[in-house]
């Protein structure tokens with residue numbers, strides 16, 4: 464066993480700095496860090512993700528690049544710098560890093576020979592479904608996972624990113640919790656007639672967890688199938704809006720900002736509508752955090768929000784999750800049989816974290832190449848039809 468880690472560390476999912484087991488596990492997969500549209504050429508961004516700061520920028524070649532934020536010279540932020548071709552030049556004394564590999568290529572006030580010795584961290588980047596993904600792990604990046612369930616030819620697709628005021632693992636656990644739909648989101652479930660609590664079934668799969676929420680398969684009481692892709696991605700149908708779609712296909716990544724806040728990166732698809740990637744400028748007024756703070760202060764109730772408020776789901780989940788505390792104490796919970804998804808997720812994570820601690824290989828998590836959607840299922844039909 465690596466002396467650095469103790470057995471209790473195998474169950475520490477919450478801390479994600481670079482030296483933590485959970486941090487190493489998350490970094491061994493591609494992670495989204497920002498929406499593509501937020502990266503404009505000439506305007507680098509300082510991104511706080513996984514308890515670290517990075518500089519993300521779009522080069523004049525149109526490609527997205529991600530490097531460490533700290534300039535190695537006098538440690539100011541590279542995100543203050545200028546974009547030149549595919550590189551970035553530091554704002555303070557003009558050191559330039561170009562070529563996509565972090566190599567220093569120009570130091571205006573230094574002899575030409577010095578730059579060879581200076582290299583910063585630069586990371587593999589890939590843009591997909593409107594998001595910028597980065598591989599922060601060691602060695603070669605793993606194969607980039609595609610999600611053929613989202614079909615840009617056939618579907619109408621939106622992407623969004625929003626902060627959640629709690630530790631990311633609470634949000635992951637929420638993804639395995641089908642029962643909460645009937646309480647936290649009861650306005651939405653009631654409006655589409657979903658009134659029967661599901662019987663939860665979960666199993667480990669090649670890619671993570673397959674979860675099913677069985678309900679009597681009547682008109683509205685849909686049995687839901689959810690796919691959890693290790694370590695922090697979920698694919699499931701979520702209630703949509705009456706007057707539009709009863710259900711949406713929902714693909715989401717839960718990524719730590721620091722240990723007390725996180726980002727949800729979400730791709731929503733209306734199946735079969737065929738408009739491809741659509742920009743949706745959604746700036747809910749007021750900001751969801753305003754509602755979350757007021758509700759947590761007992762100044763208002765979730766029920767007081769207009770059901771048409773566009774970020775209603777976000778507020779509902781945000782309240783339940785932040786209400787647990789920014790970092791929940793899992794030693795004091797009293798889990799029940801309906802929490803079996805959460806129990807399985809923790810077991811799988813714990814197994815992987817122990818493997819990292821002991822220097823053993825992880826399970827080779829791999830999703831099938833083909834779509835996991837069952838086109839004959841009721842939820843797929845409802846997600847393809849306006850109601």
Ligand code: FES
Pocket residue numbers: 534535536537538539553554555556557558
């Ligand atoms: S601090 Fe960046 S060049 Fe001096």
Ligand SMILES: [Fe+2]
Pocket residue numbers: 637643644647648780
């Ligand atoms: Fe929810």
